[in-house]
Amino acid sequence: MFASMASFYVTGRLWEDAQTRVYLINELDRRTGQAHTSISVDDTLKVVACRHQHKRLAALQMELAHANHQGYVGKYSSHTNGTRNGKRLLAVIGIMTGFGRKNYRDAVRKSWLPSGGTLKKLEQEKGILARFVIGRSANKGDNYDRAIDDENRKTNDFLILENHVEGSEERPMKTKRFFGHASDTFDAEFYARINDDIYINVDALGGMLSAHWDKPRVHIGCMKSGEVFSAS
Known part of the structure; x- marks a missing residue:
């Protein structure tokens, strides 16, 4: 896609x-x-x-x-979407997190990911939208899910994959579902994923990505050779 x-x-x-x-x-x-x-x-x-x-x-x-x-239908033009007042985002960043990792998320919030109105300002002025990405508990609606919902009501910085069950063995599928959801929901030049123990320089990242925005099919990072996902 x-x-x-x-x-x-x-x-x-x-x-x-x-x-x-x-x-x-x-x-x-x-x-x-x-x-x-x-x-x-x-x-x-x-x-x-x-x-x-x-x-x-x-x-x-x-x-x-x-x-x-194959059934692909674009939802957005190359110039408009529902974010950045009609302008395309530079990047959507998914911060992979999990249950019991609130301390890691708080550390990210204190270091490079702003909150409240400053988070919206990051999207509007720099074109970078960053969200913590998490799925649901195997026992949907339990204490784990409620804790994430409560945290999200306070911070509003989660992207919750309702169709994904959290689990260490499900991480590759979680990444795949994040990219699919992000590309369907947000119109951006780049889609990225990082872990919740990674710290980034937003200005440096924006400058680096801007240097590649006019190149089609750019991949930055490690690429696994061979089959990544099976049909099962």
Whole structure:
């Protein structure tokens, strides 16, 4: 799904200059069809580059058609969503946490994650939305769930995965569900996950991500080789 979203953005940018490329290609065909008309090397290189862009555009359109066939439907445009007053977020950060780790969450809040109105200011001014990510207890509605709900009412900084049951063996699936939920809910350039014992410099992170925002399908971090999730 992420590849499809990135492809849609790139395709949109390529389409803006489609008419110019068509004109240049037609101009080359017209000139080369005249026996006594010469064409400069610079013009030739421009047209070759345009034809290469046409091939890229065609490939991206095929990828989009495949994504649509698979059932992908974008909920947002590349410019608007329900956050940042209609502007796309720079990053959505999921802070993976669990039951019994309130001390870790409080340490994060005291170090780099603001609270209250300052948390909203981080989203509006820097385009970074950060939330603690947690699922539900196997015994839904028990003391663990109630403690998280009480904490969230005070801090309003949780993203609760209602369809996920917390457990150490379920961490890969939790990450997968977070990315799916985040991409469906928030329109952002980047989606990231960290653990609740990691401390980040928000300004440095924003600057680093901004340097990559125009590159499609960027992955920053470690990538496991081979199969990550099984069908079971």
